[in-house]
Amino acid sequence: MRAGLDEAFLAGLRDAGVEVAAPEPRYLEEPRGRWPGQAAAVLRPRSSAEVARILRAADAAGVGVIPYGGGTGLVGGQVKGDGACCVLLSLERMDAVRAVDSQSLVIEAGAPLEAVHAAAETVGRRFPLTLGSQGTAQIGGCLATNAGGVNVIRYGNARALCLGIEAVLPDGTIWNGLTRLRKDNTGYDLRDLLIGSEGTLGVITAAALRLFEPPAVEGLAMFALPSPQAAVALLGIAQHRFAGCVSAFELISRQGLMFQREVGMDLHYPFAEDPPWMVLVELGLPEGMDVDEAFAGLYEAAEDLILDAVIAQSGAQAQQMWELRENLPVANRRIGAICSHDISVPVADLPRFIAEADAMLAGMGDYRINCFGHVGDGNLHYNVFPATGRARADYDPDPVKHAVHDLVVDGFNGSMSAEHGIGRYKVEDLERYADPAKLRMMRAVKAALDPRGIMNPGAVLRQPPSKEQSTET
Structure with missing residues (x-):
């Protein structure tokens, strides 16, 4: 990849109708404030064809491209602070719903996660990926990082929620993998190769997502516990009693609540005294079951493990409980x-x-x-x-x-x-801990799909030295 960025490269994209803008500060920051980024420009395509045009030109010119979603990643995959100057490719203008039915939703990668939820609700269904940053995080970025969140216990990571993707490869080839099939055993699973690749193998431009029938009855409770051992034991009892119906099971420590108070958060705490540990348990039950009775039965079955419990009696109370969990990272950052x-x-x-x-x-x-x-x-x-x-x-x-x-x-x-994910923050950790065979396979895949190394250079895998650097050393 070339060290400089020729203005003719950007001029050619402008002439081809691509929106080219100077990077605003928001594009060069990440949530924890650890790494300031740099970029020669922000490119905002309106279609997969424009993304293909950008990557084809970047591949020919040796210009690095950093795919940019909502910018909410925590390992620096969306910011590049040193080395050759790159361009950011933001998909924020690509947010259209292409198709939706009771089983699946086809939506473009720039749609915020909240918009994906809203689109699913139009057909009475649910897309269960839930993050604290869902108003900003885009579905393309969620897939590129294989995002998790609080509902993985029931529904799986982002990878498990995706049926197919459309993606643009580094040479500008558009791969139309937007199948909505549940079974397609026709060779290598290229969908799962790109999901979780953090923009290093191509750009996801649209996705076919699985939709789910919302549970007929939902409820939330917080249990005060003496230890993590009690939390794991309670989880086992809950999964035995409500097989497949435990939607969230979140561990909170007393120290987390102490940090919230230390930074002046005005939150509602359900217990008179902070217990050593707590778990926030969400159940989604079939029709005919009573959530209060379900939680009462869980309490009775695990009474020897539990110090106290509170069942949310309204949506407002449930929101107060979730705020305790969602504000843990916020308080951490302030500390x-x-x-x-x-x-x-x-x-x-x-x-x-x-x-x-x-x-x-x-x-x-x-x-x-x-x-x-x-x-x-x-x-x-x-x-x-x-x-x-x-x-x-x-x-x-x-x-x-x-x-x-x-x-x-x-x-x-x-x-x-x-x-x-790995981003740029954990590249050394991956090298330190990954199985050598895994690293060899990852590098081989990267070299095969992105031989010029233009896709999110330096993320996930260390960027090899340029020929000029190799000659100097």
Whole structure:
């Protein structure tokens, strides 16, 4: 990829009718404020044909292209701070609903997740991918990062919710894979290859999504618990009693609520005293079942595990409970983490991991830990913060990060990136922990589909040195 960016490249795109704009600050930022980005221009196509025109020109000129969705990613995949200047390709103008029926929805990649939900509701159906950033996050970015969220326990990650995609490959070829078939066993699964590739193999421009009948009865409750062991045990009882009907099962620690208060959040806390641990449990039940009776039965079945419980009696009360969970990352950002970990281990091992990680860090220094996340998926956000009265700058994050990730991978055969992806932030971690055979296969796929390395250069896989750099070294 070329170090400079010829103005003739942008002029040629303008002449071809592509909207070319100077990058506003919002395009060069990421939610945690860690990495300022750079870009020569923002390209805003209106169709897959225009995306193809952009990539064909970029491939010919050796210009790097960073696909840009809602900009909500947490691992720097949407910002490039150094190296050769690239262009951002924003799909925000491509948000049309192409087709919708009771089984599926075909929608363009620039549609915000909230718009996808609204389109599903027009036919009385639900698209269950739910994120705190759903007003901004776009469905193309959700698929490119294989987004998770709070409903994975019931419905799966973004990959499980997608039937087919339309994508533009680095050479400008448009792949029409917008099948709405449930079964199509005709060779390699190219859909799943591009989903989760973080814009490094091509640009997803539209998707065929699965829709679901909404549960007839829904309810939410918060259970106060003494330990993560109790949380995993309660999950097992809930899944046994309500097979396939547990829609969310979210772990919250006392430290998370303490952080919310510390930064001045005015939220409604359901218990008179903050318990050591809590789980937020959402049930979606079939017609004829009573949600209050269901939660009461769950309480009775697990009474020896539970300290207290509150069942939401209205939509407003349910929203108050969800606000506690959704504001955990907001409070974390205001406190300022030394390092954040998006990890996964087998569900049964969650309690042991938390105990061992806590003990390990207690022997390394003075830290506060806010551990929360998706119990049913084995996915924890294990975040480490300065002690009270100390600043993030007082700590070196690398020993903490490596210690936690070593424990996850070597001690529990887990993953150091459960749902956020690799981006640019975790490239070194992928090299450190991934199986060598996996890395070889990933590099081979990248070289085959994007031989000039124009697609999101430096994300997921380290950008190889240019010929000029190789000659200099």
